[in-house]
Amino acid sequence: MPLSAVPFDAAPYRFSGNVYGTLLNDRAALDALGASVHEAPYKAPPRSVVLYIKPRNTLAGPGDAVTVPADAPELEVGASVGLVIGRTACRLSEAEALDHLAGFVIVADVGVPHQSYYRPQVRFKARDGFCPIGPRVVAPTAVGDIGRLGIRVFVDGRLAQQASTAGWIRPAARLLADVTDFMTLQPGDVLMTGVPHGAPRVRAGQTVAIEVDGLGRLENRFVAEAKVTA
């Protein structure tokens, strides 16, 4: 199912194709790095919000197959809640930030596992199909407290990860305020709020389902890369 078919009942009614990820927004993920955040190459913990981009070639819909590249035995699947922008968001205060959302949606932030957060290669995060989104955009009024949603990831039907949005270092309103201080978000843009520490790893042949309270279930199967013939 293409991304354009993901139900989106609030203005602007469709995705812009611009998807941003937030690095290390889960307290447990930062804590897991321990004292290394003070050592080379990092030399200090992150001060400001650190983002990355999932370009348009990565976008996929619910049910789409995700290709596991031949040179990566497994992939990690970050289960994220995406903030879907409803109104132009520029220099927002925390108090007004959430008023600019059209809703929330599940995003599967797929990547090739990598150890270093210093300068990871874009190819770890930006492969074709590495960003399934869906199954629908849910209005904020239908969700309740965005800071208290349970997240569950199933691999082949077995519970592989249980997390919550309660662990965010920057809650949604603060994240939007910090990001829009230097970059404007447009209607239909998606800002991922971070991925919970301990993202499950999956291999070709497996199916991953992400459930978030009130947001439904996003399911994608992982398939082996076809042999490239010269």
Added chain:
Amino acid sequence: MKRARVAYAGALHDATPHRNAEGAPRLRLADGRVVDEDAVVWLPPFEPGTVIALGLNYADHAKELAFNAQQEPLVFLKGPGTLIGHRGQTRRPADATFMHYECELAVVIGKPAKRVKRADAMAHVAGYTVANDYAIRDYLENWYRPNLRVKNRDGATALGPWLVDAADVGAPPALDLRTRVNGVVTQQGNTRDLVFDIPFLIEYLSGFMTLGPGDVILTGTPEGVVDVKPGDEVVCEIDGIGRLVNTIVDDAVFGRG
């Protein structure tokens, strides 16, 4: 052939260079109107898709920033909000102590590219324009370098003035480029000195991500980056491609501070 995209008299237009009877430069809109170059708002000269940028892709600049030779290109991505056109303004925040321009050859993709080999790569190029990829080094942190706060600020990546057809430029291009700050040359180089050249970059990138029409590769900058201040006029020029003008402004212009 070279083309611009401009806003004029309430609409967007494609425009081409034109000379009036005295030989002075003007713009000819697609509908036939001939207008002064400063009567329009210049937009990036194509509809941008994914913006891909290269770090440290000239050996001299890598040395300037004390980096060792690389095995693989240092690629980062930018969003659409950072893009502005020719004769735009870029904000220098009051707390910045080192903000610098980067004059770069921008390669615009013209047809989808997936697992394209080096020998076939140039056939996927629609054309070229000039980029000025500003950075504010104060905001650099050692997490997912270079973080978007350094490199994806609103209005901090200028593109233009023209999209020049690939057919009108050598392949791969060997073009002198330079930056002038208030008329003084501060940066010079030639695009033949790219560490990873354009065919390599298209093969490399299309090996993991499908490139589409409008995707653009900013190929990196040579040495000679200096701090720029509010009021400075920064002109990035690439021979045969264009002369991209930008002005640095302060927080007050944006009602900040």
